[in-house]
Amino acid sequence: MLDGTRLRQSWYGALDDAQTHFRHLLTSPSSSEWRRIPVSGDGSSSSVKGKARASSVPELTDVIIHRRANKSGENVYRAVLDVPSTDAPISLESWKSILATPELRREWDPAVEAAQILEMIDPATRVSKVNFRLGWPANPHEPAYLRPSPPYVRSDVTLFAWCIQLVQPQSGDQSQKSAIGKLRITCFWQHNLRAVFNFGSNSSLAQQLSAMTVGLFKIVQKRGSRVPLLTGYGNGVSIERIHFNIEREALTLDYSIVPEDEDQTPRSAEQGLDELQVIRESRRLTRSVEFVIPSSEGWDVQLVTKASSEQVSQLPWTAHATRSSPPSEPSSGDVKFVLGIKHASPLDDHSVLKVRVVIELSGPSSGLRLNGIPQPIEELEDRSPSSYFVSQQMLQDASSTTDLSFHTQSSVPTVATSGSRSSIVPDRPQIVRTLTQRSAAAEKSILSRVKRNYIYFSSLLQEPEAKWKRTVEARGVSVSQLDSIDPTLVVYRAEATFVGIGLWDLYAAIVTPGARAYWDKLYDDAVLLEDVNELTELWHHKTKPAWPVNGRDAVVLKTVYKSPTTIHAFSFSADDPVLFPSIPPVDPNFIRAQVDLQGWAIEALSPTTTLVTLLEQSDPKGWSNKASILSK
The missing domain is CATH 3.30.530.20 (START domain)
Structure with a gap:
């Protein structure tokens, strides 16, 4: 969706x-x-039972x-x-x-x-x-x-x-x-x-x-006493990136202040204690983020804002640091700082403020410095922000693992409240798409086809250069044809190296249907028919007619494999209505093409240099022959 x-x-x-x-x-x-x-x-180890261990x-x-x-x-x-x-x-x-x-x-x-x-x-x-x-x-x-x-x-x-x-x-x-x-x-x-x-x-x-x-x-x-933690944020905050640098011992948080979404509050009348606590925290932290920072170390906090206009980038913000009173019980743990940062409302519904917060360990002296200035810390009664997210049901279940009482804070809140979150998903317009119920044999058949085609795609990528016969080279793109003894096997390869463009930018331009209309002159339309699984989708593509040739359409099964430096996106025709009931009937104004393989290999040679390889083996059918693929 x-x-x-x-x-x-x-x-x-x-x-x-x-x-x-x-x-x-x-x-x-x-x-x-x-x-x-x-x-x-x-x-x-049994021989040392009863003896004192040298190390604890x-x-x-x-x-x-x-x-x-x-x-x-x-x-x-x-x-x-x-x-x-x-x-x-x-x-x-x-x-x-x-x-x-x-x-x-x-x-x-x-x-x-x-x-x-x-x-x-x-x-x-x-x-x-x-x-x-x-x-x-x-x-x-x-x-x-x-x-x-x-x-x-x-x-x-x-x-x-x-x-x-x-x-x-x-x-x-x-x-x-x-x-x-x-x-x-x-x-x-x-x-x-x-x-x-x-x-x-x-x-x-x-x-x-x-x-x-x-x-x-x-x-x-x-x-344990050297890692800060993001504990909460509320309405009007969109988290974009969070990363902890081990060498610097620094937590980096990138987020945006956006217009508040009125639909974020659950509309269901049946709400439990956990749901109400989540709503309360979300409202308390409107346009705010909150961190828990160990107080035994010193910390430098850097906050930078930017926006498309100077007026938005200079919107006011406030920082408030508090420290709990010393715990009365040893199990309560070390005293922590709670650092809250609150931003002003955006100027209008189109204003977005980008914020970066870096919390870095500074030295043995305790205290906080915000943008180089010492930050005052207010003493408060003991309160843990994470207590709002503790599910009492999970704590009761954890207590059953022993015959002893269990009344302390636990590390299970991260998974304890997932049940309540599912009912908080905002109500938004739904796109109705029929889900296909398949048998285990059908799922296995689809996975087998995907695996077989990916092996074929990988083998073509690894073919030696001597087996490719160059046919066209223009505008930095080299097009070659596989030199095969089988005249019916027509496979084309197009390669180009892009400088100044990253891996993910190219991937987005290739797989986004709306962007394809800018670089593919024959592109007409693309419709997502079904999400087969987390990696595979069923698509219906159409190309424009070019007189005297009719337009083509194709129903393909597309799969994408991703790694940090390489992306493989490949597709092939799907024509079995038993496996894919959503396949549309043939339009008399279009000729259904057969796509044996269309695969993109996108490889990052450096952060700003990317190699793109396109492999295509298809039959456009009709009066067009396989050589017409070169014109694409």
Whole structure:
């Protein structure tokens, strides 16, 4: 859908399913279905039982791994690590800051190469992308046809959840009054890695999960008090980019101040406590953003605004920093700064103010400096902004993992309120499109066709230059034809290098139907018939007639694979009405062409230099022959 409502609803639906699954696992910690998996080194560690350990840092063998098989045959893994609270970071806000910063994941997860936030749906829900370093190491001297294309395979994460608890001794036991509490770290992991070599056995996976859990504990100890966190924003704020630089220890937030959307308030009369709290926070933070910053360090805050006009760029804004009073209970954690930035209303409905905020660690001295000027900090009663997003139902479920009470703030708010968010999606005009219900065999047939055509597309890209016969070269574009012994096989390749244009700009110009009318003289119309899956779409294209030739149309299945430096977009004809009931009948004014392959390979040679390759194998039918493709 053009406004993205359907896509966001699907995201919320997936998150709701994961939350329900997470809650079920939390409420059944002692089920007999959990099977213990030994971690490498358990045998050697038994000899040191009862002896004092030289270091308080937990080891891999301290992590307890269990496996549980679902009805579908997939395994769910649970990793549990108990650490005495005297050795563990007390502040649960520190745990939340680390877990909510995906750029830090490569520091504590040995299987992660890089991670980033793609989009913030709301203050508690984010869409992240994670690249894993799995499989055999890449050899830079390998030929191109041996390198993966695209370099990453999309895996399926059914559940990846953390539950951090401060477990206190039972109050009823008089002998335990002087006992020390413990920090319980629980991770649930259910991930289909799609044919990975490194994790071929339960023991190797248990080793990886143990290293990940211990690594997270160490990173929280090291960086827990050095990571700022965006905790909220309200109506009139559009988050564009958020990134944490590990080397500089700086959080960068790019956002826009836009006219307020009146439809952001849910219109449903049936609203629970969580929904009402979200509405309250959204109104409180109208045209505002709010950060939680550790008070044990010094911070430099830089705020820059820009707009299309000087009058808009100079709209007033205010910054207000507060600090909670010292906590009365140790479990409350370290004292935090709360930095709020509020902007004035835009001048009109067409004004947009761009804002960049950079919060960077400055040194050992505590305090805040805003644009080089010391920022006064107001002392307030203890209040955590994240408390507005805590689902009490999730806290009750987490309490059931032990026989002890659980009344502290947890790191679960990031996933706890997804159920309430799904009902807050604004009511906007709906585009009615029939959803096709297919059998598993039909879905498999479509995926098989896509895979077969992509293999063919990749093989043509890797054909040596000697097999291509150059036919046309003009205006920086080189057109070649595949030299084949089969006269019926007519494949053309067009190549061009664009300087000063980025990868994503070219991709947008190629795949956007409205933009195609500017660079394709024969383009007439394009209609999206169906979203087959997250990567594949069914399109109906039409080209203009050129006397004495009639116009052509084609129904194609288009798939796009993306990586940071390469994009492959390829399509081929779809003519099976059983698999695709939405295929329109043939128009007598058009001739239906056969597209065997039309593929775009867009590769970034540098940030401002892009190589574009077009491969086309099609039959326009009618009086036109395959050589007419050159005129396009």
